[in-house]
Amino acid sequence: MTELLKHAWRTLRELSGDDAYERYLAHQRAHNADGTPPLSRAAFFRVEQQRKWNGVKRCC
Amino acid sequence: MASQSEGLPRPIAFAIWTAVVVLGAGALGAIAFHRGESVNAMWFIVAAVCVYALGYRFYSAFLAAKALALDPTRATPAERFTDGRDFVPTNRWIVFGHHFAAIAGPGPLIGPTLAAQFGYLPGTLWIVFGAVLGGCVQDFVALFCSIRRDGRSLGQMARDELGALGGAVALVGVLAIMIILIAVLGLVVVNAMRHSPWATSTVAATIPIAILVGLFMRYLRPGRVLEGTAIGVALLLLAVFGGSWVDAHPAIRAWFDFDGPALALLVIFYGFAAAVLPVWLLLAPRDYLSTFMKVGTIVALAIAIVLLNPAVKMPAVTQFVDGTGPIFGGKVFPFVFITIACGAISGFHSLIASGTTPKLLANERDARFIGYGAMAVESFVAIMAMVAACVLDPGVYFAINSPPGVVGAQATDAVTTISNTYHFPVTAAQMQELAREMGETTLFGRTGGAPSLAVGMASIFSRAFGDTLLAVWYHFAIMFEALFILTTVDAGTRVARFMLQDMLGNALPAMGRTSWYPSVLICSALVVTGWGYFLYFGVIDPLGGINSLWPLFGIANQMLAAIALCVATTILVKSRKARFAWTTAGPLAWLVVVTSSAAWEKLFSADLRVGFLSHADDLATQLASGALGGAAAEQARRLIFNDRLDAALTLFFLITVWVLVFETARVSYASLAGKRCPPVTETPHVPSRLVEEWVRD
Numbered sequence: 001m002t003e004l005l006k007h008a009w010r011t012l013r014e015l016s017g018d019d020a021y022e023r024y025l026a027h028q029r030a031h032n033a034d035g036t037p038p039l040s041r042a043a044f045f046r047v048e049q050q051r052k053w054n055g056v057k058r059c060c
Numbered sequence: 061m062a063s064q065s066e067g068l069p070r071p072i073a074f075a076i077w078t079a080v081v082v083l084g085a086g087a088l089g090a091i092a093f094h095r096g097e098s099v100n101a102m103w104f105i106v107a108a109v110c111v112y113a114l115g116y117r118f119y120s121a122f123l124a125a126k127a128l129a130l131d132p133t134r135a136t137p138a139e140r141f142t143d144g145r146d147f148v149p150t151n152r153w154i155v156f157g158h159h160f161a162a163i164a165g166p167g168p169l170i171g172p173t174l175a176a177q178f179g180y181l182p183g184t185l186w187i188v189f190g191a192v193l194g195g196c197v198q199d200f201v202a203l204f205c206s207i208r209r210d211g212r213s214l215g216q217m218a219r220d221e222l223g224a225l226g227g228a229v230a231l232v233g234v235l236a237i238m239i240i241l242i243a244v245l246g247l248v249v250v251n252a253m254r255h256s257p258w259a260t261s262t263v264a265a266t267i268p269i270a271i272l273v274g275l276f277m278r279y280l281r282p283g284r285v286l287e288g289t290a291i292g293v294a295l296l297l298l299a300v301f302g303g304s305w306v307d308a309h310p311a312i313r314a315w316f317d318f319d320g321p322a323l324a325l326l327v328i329f330y331g332f333a334a335a336v337l338p339v340w341l342l343l344a345p346r347d348y349l350s351t352f353m354k355v356g357t358i359v360a361l362a363i364a365i366v367l368l369n370p371a372v373k374m375p376a377v378t379q380f381v382d383g384t385g386p387i388f389g390g391k392v393f394p395f396v397f398i399t400i401a402c403g404a405i406s407g408f409h410s411l412i413a414s415g416t417t418p419k420l421l422a423n424e425r426d427a428r429f430i431g432y433g434a435m436a437v438e439s440f441v442a443i444m445a446m447v448a449a450c451v452l453d454p455g456v457y458f459a460i461n462s463p464p465g466v467v468g469a470q471a472t473d474a475v476t477t478i479s480n481t482y483h484f485p486v487t488a489a490q491m492q493e494l495a496r497e498m499g500e501t502t503l504f505g506r507t508g509g510a511p512s513l514a515v516g517m518a519s520i521f522s523r524a525f526g527d528t529l530l531a532v533w534y535h536f537a538i539m540f541e542a543l544f545i546l547t548t549v550d551a552g553t554r555v556a557r558f559m560l561q562d563m564l565g566n567a568l569p570a571m572g573r574t575s576w577y578p579s580v581l582i583c584s585a586l587v588v589t590g591w592g593y594f595l596y597f598g599v600i601d602p603l604g605g606i607n608s609l610w611p612l613f614g615i616a617n618q619m620l621a622a623i624a625l626c627v628a629t630t631i632l633v634k635s636r637k638a639r640f641a642w643t644t645a646g647p648l649a650w651l652v653v654v655t656s657s658a659a660w661e662k663l664f665s666a667d668l669r670v671g672f673l674s675h676a677d678d679l680a681t682q683l684a685s686g687a688l689g690g691a692a693a694e695q696a697r698r699l700i701f702n703d704r705l706d707a708a709l710t711l712f713f714l715i716t717v718w719v720l721v722f723e724t725a726r727v728s729y730a731s732l733a734g735k736r737c738p739p740v741t742e743t744p745h746v747p748s749r750l751v752e753e754w755v756r757d
Binding site: 013048054 | 617
């Protein structure tokens with residue numbers, strides 16, 4: 001039951017983008033070879049939002 | 061469902077699918093051949109779900125295996141270009157959620173509500189079968205083509221596969237559809253708020269609430285989407301209750317009591333402000349709220365309909381199939397197929413399916429579930445909207461949705477026309493009582509579909525959830541529709557602005573810099589003027605702007621779908637799969653027939669409520685004879701100009717479709733005959749390593 005709730009919570013966070021920063025950090029750790037420091041949470045969120053709304057994102 | 065049945069022993073799977081076929085056929089028969097007082101809404105749900113299940117299990121499997129030949133071992137763009145931002149291999153359920161949230165807008169709620177004037181049957185059949193054979197296929201194929209082309213957009217694919225002409229036509233078409241779409245959605249919101257302080261104050265409150273959430277997520281708790289959304293949703297619910305308080309105070313009430321033209325100007329001003337403000341302040345936070353509200357409300361509506369099994373009171377087919385319907389003019393063919401675009405087949409989806417989604421798919425195999433599956437769910441939303449419209453007494457439905465210019469401006473005239481001429485009984489007292497229950501002064505002539513959907517939803521919700529707060533549910537439904545219509549207005553204006561900046565940038569490089577403020581202001585103003593013009597004249601149109609704007613929107617949206625299907629058909633032919641080209645050429649042929657005949661009628665029909673040109677000529681004759689004087693003459697001159705403008709747009713859409721069909725035929729023929737044509741641009745096969753490595757599924 002606790003497992004199920006945890007899973008639901010993780011899914012909800014992933015669906016809403018709540019965990020985007022954690023996923024970004026994980027990606028940085030796994031793929032960042034040149035060692036540039038990752039963005040801060042606030043800076044990452046800023047860049048992400050600007051990028052996200054640069055195209056057709058919502059339909060009729 | 062497919063994976064489960066594949067795991068089952070063959071005889072059991074066979075038995076289950078046979079049962080689905082029998083059940084689906086029975087339910088379809090029940091709604092198709094039922095004549096009499098009322099039919100249970102459960103049959104709609106059962107019929108729709110069975111058809112979607114069969115379509116998904118068998119037709120989409122055929123498409124995946126044969127026509128498209130999905131290859132699970134092929135690396136997707138998300139894997140090859142993974143950057144942790146744009147290109148991210150993502151769990152298929154998460155991608156499904158994102159994709160569905162992006163494609164599901166107000167369209168599938170409004171179109172079926174309007175098309176219910178033909179009775180429930182034409183619309184329901186088109187929604188269900190149009191989706192399974194057309195809309196789902198389009199979304200699936202567009203997604204597939206984009207995945208095989210590094211996640212390229214529809215416009216780019218049209219240019220690559222069909223040549224420069226196809227690309228240019230697609231680009232201008234998208235811009236035109238955006239302008240019409242925003243205007244008609246703005247009109248829907250205006251009609252819901254007209255002289256309704258409760259609705260206006262609640263919708264107005266969504267703006268500061270979104271800004272508050274935006275500030276919270278930027279400065280107080282950066283990136284905490286769920287916390288921000290929770291606060292915002294709580295405030296939105298408070299705003300719905302707050303509206304009733306506003307409505308009860310005579311002095312405060314007056315601040316939010318506007319007529320149509322004033323509301324139109326407010327929406328236009330708002331659209332401009334929202335488009336030039338930074339995204340984090342208004343658009344992004346409101347999008348979180350509207351997505352949450354949208355999904356939550358749709359799920360609640362599905363539960364309520366299943367729990368309640370409301371009776372559908374609308375006849376299967378009304379006399380208005382002959383084209384005399386009050387809500388919009390035109391016969392059932394072709395207008396039911398134009399009125400219901402989203403929910404059956406929506407060209408706009410191909411922009412999403414060739415936008416963000418292809419950059420997220422971890423495995424090509426998932427394209428079936430996401431492309432075909434998400435559209436089936438959207439189609440189901442349209443079925444629920446149809447049910448919500450048809451549970452109303454038909455007399456009430458027509459009283460809410462008919463424009464005053466058609467049935468009469470006074471309540472007594474309107475009920476007389478609807479009861480005596482149309483034979484759908486309704487009384488002024490009944491409408492007065494309903495308006496009182498919903499917390500409104502009047503519900504007559506609230507065209508656009510949103511208010512009647514809200515009345516339907518309120519009556520379903522208040523009965524299903526053991527609550528009698530009809531007025532609160534009604535305004536909740538209005539707020540929920542307005543919230544994501546305003547998101548579409550804002551996001552659409554922004555996208556149209558980017559496209560305009562891109563086009564102008566070819567001539568004046570400075571205009572192409574998307575963050576250069578003068579360019580931002582000028583291009584936003586141009587876009588807002590474009591849709592604001594159609595919105596304003598839609599509001600003052602005596603026949604109700606929905607009558608002219610909604611078909612224009614439907615034609616434009618189907619035209620976009622035709623573009624996507626043209627590109628897909630060309631790709632199938634060029635990839636030596638011509639024997640499967642009927643899967644996309646079939647729906648394409650149908651759309652060409654539908655859009656061409658609808659466009660032809662909108663241009664040349666002698667019926668004044670259908671043909672733009674005959675309406676303009678009629679007004680011109682009246683003007684020349686001197687029958688109109690003063691303000692009426694001035695208005696007639698404007699209406700004549702608008703009719704001709706609408707006719708020009710319709711002609712443009714018609715030509716666009718035929719140019720692309722011709723290009724598709726030309727390139728396909730060249731490819732089959734071995735002549736010179738643009739080469740197929742599929743990215744070479746790169747083996748996926750995620751098949752072993754990626755174990756999140």
